Amino acid sequence: MQKIRYGIIGCGSMGREHIENIQALQATEVTAMADTHPESLAQAQALLKTPVPQFDNAQALLDSGLCDAVVVATPNFTHVDVLKQALRTDLHILAEKPLCTKVADAHALVEQARGRQALTWVAQEYRYMPPVAEMIRMAHAGAVGQIHQVSIREHREPFYPKVDDWNRFSENTGGTLVEKCCHYFNLMDFILGEHPVRVFASGEQRVNHLDERYNGRTPDILDSAYVIVEYPSGARAMLDLCMFGENSVDNEHIIVVGHEGKLESLLPSLTLRYGRREDWGTRKVWGRALGQRQRRVGAPGVGHQHQICGPALWRVLHRTPEVCPSRARGAARGGHP
Numbered sequence: 001m002q003k004i005r006y007g008i009i010g011c012g013s014m015g016r017e018h019i020e021n022i023q024a025l026q027a028t029e030v031t032a033m034a035d036t037h038p039e040s041l042a043q044a045q046a047l048l049k050t051p052v053p054q055f056d057n058a059q060a061l062l063d064s065g066l067c068d069a070v071v072v073a074t075p076n077f078t079h080v081d082v083l084k085q086a087l088r089t090d091l092h093i094l095a096e097k098p099l100c101t102k103v104a105d106a107h108a109l110v111e112q113a114r115g116r117q118a119l120t121w122v123a124q125e126y127r128y129m130p131p132v133a134e135m136i137r138m139a140h141a142g143a144v145g146q147i148h149q150v151s152i153r154e155h156r157e158p159f160y161p162k163v164d165d166w167n168r169f170s171e172n173t174g175g176t177l178v179e180k181c182c183h184y185f186n187l188m189d190f191i192l193g194e195h196p197v198r199v200f201a202s203g204e205q206r207v208n209h210l211d212e213r214y215n216g217r218t219p220d221i222l223d224s225a226y227v228i229v230e231y232p233s234g235a236r237a238m239l240d241l242c243m244f245g246e247n248s249v250d251n252e253h254i255i256v257v258g259h260e261g262k263l264e265s266l267l268p269s270l271t272l273r274y275g276r277r278e279d280w281g282t283r284k285v286w287g288r289a290l291g292q293r294q295r296r297v298g299a300p301g302v303g304h305q306h307q308i309c310g311p312a313l314w315r316v317l318h319r320t321p322e323v324c325p326s327r328a329r330g331a332a333r334g335g336h337p
């Protein structure tokens, strides 16, 4: 099988994670990389058996002729310019989330991408995590009846350090609910098959990064929020975010409730729970509903989280529904937004 040649634009923590995932696949190779920060390039080259050509800007990589596909893993505020350049090529593109930080820029990119023959994809990979993917499959197959509620809780540690501390300011990230939570809003829409009509949100920077200073400025990113989203069908979704809640058994808990039952997936334990309301009103013993099932979906260490993006892109590029070799082998990766 001919190998797909990947160029990595942005070789920070996420770019390097993509490199490791691409290397774990059989039919892919990293053939070029670009970054404005020499240290990021050096760390990325160190992951490879043989160094590949490197560039200090995205355009040079795009012009190099060394790639079939590019992964854009630069800071959020740079996506719009890098993607405008990448979209002018006929290369396949995997753009890290969020697409960009401003709605108008997102519309412009979508317009520019229209009619392209090559794939243009944003890395909303939560839908491919094994228990979440199975939960969505079951929900869409009618396992819980009509879906009325989607509830997502993320209680986790604060944001990690990034190159030049770009993620400490909302103007660079789009704000916490865009930077971090675009995954969840994307999941809500995907599960419900609708787009919201109304959003209520309340959040604040209560605890994190308040004592940090960058060129005399204090970070302005939310660390906690509640969001309620209403959909045309009357279904509702809710997000509960806390980024000073690292003492959680599972950081992420996604719940789908319909009139016939309930599905839950928990990460990183890869737990999927399913129960139906068949016994409601007839039960003699109250407590756990009859028929509740719990199982682990996916191998431990796989699926949380970015491991899934590479395999999913691999399947699409190779036009095959087969599970990619790295996922079958179960190479483990961790997430670090």
Ligand SMILES: NC(=O)c1ccc[n+]([C@@H]2O[C@H](COP(=O)([O-])OP(=O)(O)OC[C@H]3O[C@@H](n4cnc5c(N)ncnc54)[C@H](O)[C@@H]3O)[C@@H](O)[C@H]2O)c1
Residues within 6 Å of the ligand: 009, 010, 011, 012, 013, 014, 015, 034, 035, 036, 037, 040, 056, 057, 058, 072, 073, 074, 075, 076, 078, 082, 096, 097, 098, 123, 125, 162, 163, 164, 166, 179, 305, 306, 335, 336, 337
């Ligand atoms: N899918 C996910 O769950 C997930 C998780 C983490 C991060 N991300 C996304 O990945 C992207 C990168 O995040 P990160 O954590 O790797 O940040 P990072 O700071 O670790 O790395 C960003 C890299 O991009 C480089 N860079 C900046 N401007 C550039 C430009 N114009 N051209 C080329 N390189 C440039 C920086 O020098 C740095 O090395 C962000 O969009 C982030 O939101 C996605």
